[in-house]
Amino acid sequence: xxxxxxxxxxxxxxxxxxxxxxxxxxxxxxxxxxxxxxxxxxxxxxxxxxxxxxxxxxxxxxxxxxxxxxxxxxxxxxxxxxxxxxxxxxxxxxxxxxxxxxxxxxxxxxxxxxxxxxxxxxxxxxxxxxxxxxxxxxxxxxxxxxxxxxxxxxxxxxxxxxxxxxxxxxxxxxxxxxxxxxxxxxxxxxxxxxxxxxxxxxxxxxxxxxxxxxxxxxxxxxxxxxxxxxxxxxxxxxxxxxxxxxxxxxxxxxxxxxxxxxxxxxxxxxxxxxxxxxxxxxxxxxxxxxxxxxxxxxxxxxxxxxxxxxxxxxxxxxxxxxxxxxxxxxxxxxxxxxxxxxxxxxxxxxxxxxxxxxxxxxxxxxxxxxxxxxxxxxxxxxxxxxxxxxxxxxxxxxxxxxxxxxxxxxxxxxxxxxxxxxxxxxxxxxxxxxxxxxxxxxxxxxxxxxxxxxxxxxxxxxxxxxxxxxxxxxxxxxxxxxxxxxxxxxxxxxxxxxxxxxxxxxxxxxxxxxxxxxxxxxxxxxx
Ligand code: NAD
Numbered sequence: 192x193x194x195x196x197x198x199x200x201x202x203x204x205x206x207x208x209x210x211x212x213x214x215x216x217x218x219x220x221x222x223x224x225x226x227x228x229x230x231x232x233x234x235x236x237x238x239x240x241x242x243x244x245x246x247x248x249x250x251x252x253x254x255x256x257x258x259x260x261x262x263x264x265x266x267x268x269x270x271x272x273x274x275x276x277x278x279x280x281x282x283x284x285x286x287x288x289x290x291x292x293x294x295x296x297x298x299x300x301x302x303x304x305x306x307x308x309x310x311x312x313x314x315x316x317x318x319x320x321x322x323x324x325x326x327x328x329x330x331x332x333x334x335x336x337x338x339x340x341x342x343x344x345x346x347x348x349x350x351x352x353x354x355x356x357x358x359x360x361x362x363x364x365x366x367x368x369x370x371x372x373x374x375x376x377x378x379x380x381x382x383x384x385x386x387x388x389x390x391x392x393x394x395x396x397x398x399x400x401x402x403x404x405x406x407x408x409x410x411x412x413x414x415x416x417x418x419x420x421x422x423x424x425x426x427x428x429x430x431x432x433x434x435x436x437x438x439x440x441x442x443x444x445x446x447x448x449x450x451x452x453x454x455x456x457x458x459x460x461x462x463x464x465x466x467x468x469x470x471x472x473x474x475x476x477x478x479x480x481x482x483x484x485x486x487x488x489x490x491x492x493x494x495x496x497x498x499x500x501x502x503x504x505x506x507x508x509x510x511x512x513x514x515x516x517x518x519x520x521x522x523x524x525x526x527x528x529x530x531x532x533x534x535x536x537x538x539x540x541x542x543x544x545x546x547x548x549x550x551x552x553x554x555x556x557x558x559x560x561x562x563x564x565x566x567x568x569x570x571x572x573x574x575x576x577x578x579x580x581x582x583x584x585x586x587x588x589x590x591x592x593x594x595x596x597x598x599x600x601x602x603x604x605x606x607x608x609x610x611x612x613x614x615x616x617x618x619x620x621x622x623x624x625x626x627x628x629x630x631x632x633x634x635x636x637x638x639x640x641x642x643x644x645x646x647x648x649x650x651x652x653x654x655x656x657x658x659x660x661x662x663x664x665x666x667x668x669x670x671x672x673x674x675x676x677x678x679x680x681x682x683x684x685x686x687x688x689x690x691x692x693x694x695x696x697x698x699x700x701x702x703x704x705x706x707x708x709x710x711x712x713x714x715x716x717x718x
Contacts, residue, residue, distance in 0.1 A: 202365040202389055207273040207507045207544040208497035216365035219388040221397035227357055227386050228401040231328045234383035235355035239325050243302060246351060247295045253347070253378045254291040257284070264339060264370065269498040271364040272338055273506040273544065274461045276498055279339075282461070286340035286626050287347075293628035294351040301649050302352070307657070312689060316662035323653035325353030326428075330403030332395045332418065334410045335361035335509060336464045340625075341432075342371060345407050345643055346385055352652035355384045359398050362391040363509060402427060407651070409433075409466075411564075412637050430641030430651050432466070432633060434564045435592030438585035439469040439621060440607065442578055443477035445597035449619075451485035453597070457621040458570035459493065459505050459548045466638075467593050467622045470565050471554075472572045473581040479574040486570060487532045487550050495538060495545055505568055507544035517546045517567045524551060524558040524571070534568075556587060564590075578607060586612045592634035595621040614638065669706040673713065681706040 201215035219227075257264065264287075265279035274282075294301075307319035329349040333342040342358050349356050360368030372387040388394055392414075399406060399421045408418045409432040422429040439457060441450050457469030474482050498506035508514055514537045521535055534549030546568055554560050554571040561571065575581045585594060593615040596604045604618030614634040615624050624630040631645035642648045669678070684702025687695045 200390075202362050204271055204366040205363070205510075206270050207509050208270075208499065208542055210511075210543055213270060214366060216369050216389060218365075218390045219394055221390070221393050224357075224388065224394070224397040224401040227383075227388060228328055228403060230383040231355040231357050231386055231403075234381050235325065235327055235353070238350070238355060238381055238384055239353040241353075243299050246353075247298050249378055249380055250291050250295040250298070250347065250351060253374065253380075254288055254295060256374060256377055257288050257291065260374075261288075266499070267366050267370055268339055268364075269506075271366055272335060272461070272498075273509060274498050275503045275506055276501060278460060278506075279498070282626070283337055283339035283343075286337070287343035289626065289628055290344045290347045294347055298351050301646065302653075313685075318660045318662060320658050322656050322658065323352070323650075324656050326652065326654060327354060327404035329354045329356050329652065330398045330401075330406045330427075331356055331358040332398065332406065332408045332410065333358065333360050334466075335363035336461060336466075338364035338367035339371070341409050342368075345409075346371070346375075348643070348649055349407075349652050350380070350384060352649065354404075354652060355386075357386045357388060357398060357401075357403060359388045359390065359395050362389070362394075365389050396421065399425070399427065405429065405651075407432070407641075407643065408639075415639055430633070430643065431639030432641075432643060433592075433637060433639035434566075434590060435466045435468070435634065435638055436470045436561075436564060436588050436590035437467055437592055437613070437621075438471045438473060438581075438588075438594045438611070440578065440581045440585060440594070440596045440611075441472065441474040441478060441482055442581075442596070442598040442600075442603070443475040444599040445478065445619075446599065447478055447482045447485055450597040451482055451489060453595075453621055454482075454486055454570055455489055455493070455548070457595070459490075459568045460622070462506050462508050462546075463568040464509060464566050465622065467625060468566070469595070469621055470571065471561055471585065471588070472570060473575045473584060474572060475578065475581065476574055476576055479572075483532065483550070483552055483572055483574075486572070490533050490548050490550050490570070493548050495541060495547060497542075505548050507542055508546055508567060509544065511543040513567060514544060514546050517549075517565075517569065520559050520565060520567075520569065521549065521551065524554055524560045527555075527558050529553045529555075529558060529560070529571075556584065561588075582607060582610050586610075589637040590634065591636045592638040593617070593622075593624070595619075612636075614642070667711050667713070669709050671711060673711045678706070678709060681709070 200218040203212040204214040268279040268283045304322045368387045375385040406429045412433045415431045415433040493504040496503040532550045534547035538545035548568040550570045552572045591612045594611045594613040595617045596607045598604045608616035631642040631647035633642035684699040688699035688703035
């Protein structure tokens with residue numbers, strides 16, 4: 192790739208399972224960002240002219256290269272993020288492959304110019320079309336928890352739309368960032384079209400300050416607020432994919448065996464470090480005892496260990512300080528009346544980042560566990576009287592990312608989904624919609640704004656442009672000056688005709704038509 196940042200420093204690629212620094216990766220110097228942006232801009236100006244069929248061919252080649260390298264990619268994800276290898280395949284690698292496949296196939300349809308039918312009779316003789324133009328350079332700032340799936344999903348959508356990208360991957364996962372850079376180079380995308388910059392907050396800030404045409408940010412609420420403020424100063428539009436506190440509602444008629452397995456996976460996958468983790472579980476009293484017993488029994492069977500071991504179910508947390516946070520959250524909850532039913536301990540015998548998958552009952556909104564993001568392997572349960580209480584309590588949170596409802600009655604599930612404040616609700620499944628290319632992802636309130644994925648996510652990558660061709664090119668418009676009393680009268684008739692009922696249409700049609708056939712008298716001076 193042409194864009195080679197000058198290395199002034201390195202970032203450690205740290206393995207959370209072993210505590211080892213496995214490799215050092217070159218960091219980008221903040222002062223290089225303006226030049227990187229300028230190269231990306233130049234690359235984008237050519238790329239936007241590249242035929243859609245040629246963009247699709249490159250995306251398909253990217254798919255082929257990633258598919259061939261799938262296990263190597265997964266191994267690096269495991270080494271830097273700690274998750275089990277199978278989770279890296281099902282999440283990071285799957286989403287990257289599927290996004291490439293989706294755009295390679297659907298890009299022509301997504302970018303097709305749309306005809307705009309006009310409902311107003313004043314515009315009937317105009318032909319309107321909307322085309323979708325790229326923004327220019329999209330700045331992407333990513334989190335570490337899905338170090339391939341999140342940046343790859345966003346980069347692919349951005350370049351498919353005709354943008355170039357400067358992406359700051361997380362300083363916790365620099366090797367994954369370097370891999371992404373390598374893959375785009377191997378496919379043969381133009382130089383400087385996809386630029387990975389490496390570093391921490393200072394590089395994220397320098398990227399925003401270099402004024403890309405849009406910022407896509409994925410990360411915590413606290414950083415998101417800073418990013419939104421910096422973007423606002425430059426009037427840079429942004430998408431903010433922030434934290435979640437997703438609720439899982441288990442109704443008494445649910446299949447409790449299935450729902451309890453889902454609760455485990457929803458709370459413990461990626462060691463609970465998922466924006467879409469099940470962080471608040473509400474179970475109806477009628478099913479509570481049996482459901483909680485199943486959760487405890489199944490949690491005890493899970494194997495904690497390094498993600499590189501094929502039989503590991505739950506890997507380590509990302510850094511040792513996150514272990515202390517789990518201890519603090521549990522201590523707070525217990526001091527307020529919650530009960531730990533299994534797990535609840537750090538496992539220094541396995542490594543500094545290991546914490547047991549934990550089930551804790553009698554949790555409520557007074558406890559830290561039900562307030563901020565937990566981002567760890569804790570299944571926190573509250574028993575509720577009924578679904579009304581579950582809906583009310585689920586909605587009582589500053590976060591609004593996603594939720595799930597578990598019931599034997601699909602229609603009831605849909606009705607409850609409609610009442611939950613969230614960007615997505617799954618009935619009888621959790622989290623997996625993130626891997627459905629057509630499903631929009633994103634939330635509101637503390638969970639951020641805008642969308643990634645799906646058509647709504649694609650529309651974040653483009654600017655709609657409306658082009659209008661007039662059908663009466665040889666005629667002056669009635670509203671073009673030399674106003675007078677008869678035009679005022681005709682305008683009044685026109686409004687009655689356009690917005691009145693049928694009898695008004697008949698009564699005012701003639702007067703309204705007059706507006707169209709007026710003589711402006713531009714050739715002579717108005718009296
Ligand atoms: P983080 O906020 O610490 O960091 C996110 C990114 O922002 C990193 O690349 C970081 O280096 C960068 N950054 C930090 N300070 C910055 C600044 N001042 N200016 C610009 N960039 C800056 O988050 P994290 O720990 O990497 O990720 C975990 C968080 O991300 C959780 O809250 C999780 O819920 C959220 N997340 C959300 C989604 C989603 O789609 N909604 C997906 C994954 C993760």
